[in-house]
Amino acid sequence: MTTVPVETDTAECGGRRQRKAARTRAGIEExxxxLFTEQGFDATTVEQIADAADIAPRTFFRYFPSKDAVLFGDLTGELEQMRLTLRKRSTQEHPMRxxxxxxxxxAERMEADREQHLLRAELLQSLENTGDYELHLLRQRWMRDVTELVTEHLGTDAATDPRPGAWxxxxxxxxxSAMHAWxxxxxxxxxxDLxxxxxxxxxxxxxxxxxxxxAQ
Known part of the structure; x- marks a missing residue:
């Protein structure tokens, strides 16, 4: 009888859980x-989203803290992917590279979801001032989090080293800019390519x- 190593079995279970979680998140976003497009952002409730995604409202909150968070996408997951990529790069390489x-x-991951990103952009534009404000906060958070990633990769202190923030x-x-053009x-x-x-x-x-x- 063949015995499956515990490590392998655990890894496979973890992989299945991650795939299931990704499918659930994608279903919630879709x-x-x-619903935001059909009946408007303000008129849509978390309960309606959960019902359309065939999940319980409490399951919705395991993936997103609010309906606003759905509109702006999975920043946490994207940052974690970027962190994994940075960890694979040589520490001798310039952090900007x-x-x-x-x-x-x-960019490659986002390519397959262009329609979804386009829909998000259109919805944000329709929110006018509220959308502009939320987008401003989103950009601030994204800048802060990416700076932290670069600081971690460089092994420096962002409080005294201006380079991670500038880069x-x-x-x-x-x-x-590239995404807007896209x-x-x-x-x-x-x-x-853009x-x-x-x-x-x-x-x-x-x-x-x-x-x-x-040169001087």
Missing amino acids: AALR SLTAAMLDA SMTLVSCFG LVRTDGAPLR LTEVIDGTSRGLAEATEEFT
């Missing part, structure tokens, strides 16, 4: 975005901007 690799990976701000802005354009340009183009142009511009001063 149901919520559909490592962060670029993590963002390009994120994160630069690349997060590049990602935001959602607006109709030529089918992949997000990864992001690569924006980062390349930005890096060359920064190099030229400092040439005169570093």
